[in-house]
Amino acid sequence: MVAKETTKAASREEVKKTKKQAKKKQEDKKQPEKLKIRIRLIPIWLRVILVLLFMVLSLIVGLVVGYGVIGNGNPEDALDKSTWQHIIDLVEKE
Numbered sequence: 001m002v003a004k005e006t007t008k009a010a011s012r013e014e015v016k017k018t019k020k021q022a023k024k025k026q027e028d029k030k031q032p033e034k035l036k037i038r039i040r041l042i043p044i045w046l047r048v049i050l051v052l053l054f055m056v057l058s059l060i061v062g063l064v065v066g067y068g069v070i071g072n073g074n075p076e077d078a079l080d081k082s083t084w085q086h087i088i089d090l091v092e093k094e
Helices: 010-027 044-070 073-080 081-092
Strands: none
Touching: 044 073, 073 081
């Protein structure tokens, strides 16, 4: 003999509705979450200044390495004004 089930078969919509209601009840029972306040170690304005400083520093290091090591010149000459004036004169020569 086959025993009859006492529960009624539910449609998909009914199952979804009951799941939503159960989920809503659980959310209502939860206490409101505390807002997390993030305190930055380094402020944004200081980050911008640091990035600009690192960019200038890397430019200077690149000039010294490029002129002194790759170009077989004196690395200190890469920062002289006369060296750059000579390069500008060569570029603008007609």
